[in-house]
Amino acid sequence: MSAWWQRRLDELESLEGYPIPEIEELSEGKLDANENLLLPRSLLAALAHRAVEALDPRFYAVAEARALVQDLGRHLGVEAEHIVLGSGGDQLIDLVARMFLDAGATAVTIAPTYSFYRIRSALMGARVIEVPLREDFSLDLEALLRAARDARLLFLCSPNNPTGNQFPLEELEQVAREFSGILVVDEAYVEFADATALPLLERSTNVILLRTFSKAFGLAGMRLGYLLAHPHLSRIFAEKVQYPYPVNAFAVRLARLLLEAYAEVRAAVEIAKREREWMRAELCALGARAFPSQTNFILFAVGDRASAVWRHLAAHRLRVKYIGEVLGHGACLRVTVGAPETNRAVIARLREVLG
The missing domain is CATH 3.90.1150.10 (Aspartate Aminotransferase, domain 1)
Incomplete structure (x- = not known):
């Protein structure tokens, strides 16, 4: 009989991974x-030089991270208590899945969309239901809510990758209102869009919004993102789920400088x-x-x-x-x-x- 860890490796080998191209x-x-x-790379290089000069890498990025949260609150017009930083959007997706899913739970998402929602939910042992978009890439709300009836998490990427379209705010509001679990709206591309789901924070307690510095802010290599949620949810996430000292001091400082230079972004x-x-x-x-x-x-x-x-x-x-x-x-x-x-x-x- 094989050891338990060998069986676990076999189980993991059977799961889908995220392909990284060579x-x-x-x-x-x-x-x-x-x-x-x-x-412009020249802008990022100049800001990076300033960031390096301002940092002492011997210390964890506690004060700097708190300052970035305050900066983001002012930038977005929301209270800082809604915001938690993470090492990129993918880390936050992973931790949200860990927070709410376990073996036998159900997670729902759409198809096609970013595959990492499915991948990390499956890693937690959850059953994943994918609801196809309509041919025009719109949400099939009836099918989506029916599939999510007993689900714990529902992931929606808006604007959606790879289709590129953004789902109307009123539809997201309906899903948040009628879904009894946690609605995760991934807004990785929102800076390129005409609207945002930020108003959901004021109207729904079961919504998590995900944002990243990897796209519009040009920091894909820095791995920095953040979530926004009801203060009670965000506090529990920060205190009980997120890693201690989860973000890179250099990335945080560079992000703060980019917010100061937001006109360039x-x-x-x-x-x-x-x-x-x-x-x-x-x-x-x-x-x-x-x-x-x-x-x-x-x-x-x-x-x-x-x-x-x-x-x-x-x-x-x-x-x-x-x-x-x-x-x-x-x-x-x-x-x-x-x-x-x-x-x-x-x-x-x-x-x-x-x-």
């Missing part, structure tokens, strides 16, 4: 992970939004079906040519994400909105295979 080099043509390459976001609409129009002109987006990426369908298109772009050092079949639209690709010259290179290469 990266041959970092360049402006890396358009497969929705990093914000429009925020906002300018980069506006460029991304303009480039997004330009790219979508160009993709449609080439015969692709490019879907509307409230993010810094575009999902587009090219039918049975998706694999060939992906290979053609990769051959020219342009890395996009192969998504596969999406809700009857055929095989799809997802491209991050990059720098203007990179976006034009993408369209030029696509014209070679689609034009």
Whole structure:
């Protein structure tokens, strides 16, 4: 008979993991992970230099983290007691799953969406129910609420990855009102969108919002995020679930400086939004079906040519994400909105295979 830990390893090996692509080099043509390459590296380098000079790395980031929470409260117009920092949105997803799920519990999410909700829920032994979006990527509220009747957690990514659309606030309010568990709304891409689910904090006690510095703020490599929730929930999370000293002092200081320089972040976001609409129009002109987006990426369908298109772009050092079949639209690709010259290179290469 095998040892218990060997059986556990076999169980874990059978679970789904999150695939990390092999990266041959970092360049402006890396358009497969929705990093914000429009925020000037020179700005980040200057702020990083200031952050290093201000820090003493021998100490944990206690005071600095508290200061960032206060800064975020002012930035968002919410009380600081709603906010808890984490080492990126993924760590917060993992800990929320640990907080509320165990073997035999149920978690619900939509399909397609960010797979990490499913992955971490399954790791806790929970049953995961995925409710397909409608063909137009809208929520099937009746099916969603029916599936979530006995669930503890319901994960919604809004704006959603990979579809790019944002769900209406009134629909999120309905879900929060009619769902007896915890609704987790992941707003990783909200800075690129026209709306936010922040009003839910005032109206619902069973809502957790997730935010990140990895996208609009250009700190994907720093691993820093935060959640917002009712003060009682956020306090329990911070005191009983979150790690002691969970965040990197350098990342926290850099985030504070970026909030001070938010006009620069906002300018980069506006460029991304303009480039997004330009790219979508160009993709449609080439015969692709490019879907509307409230993010810094575009999902587009090219039918049975998706694999060939992906290979053609990769051959020219342009890395996009192969998504596969999406809700009857055929095989799809997802491209991050990059720098203007990179976006034009993408369209030029696509014209070679689609034009």
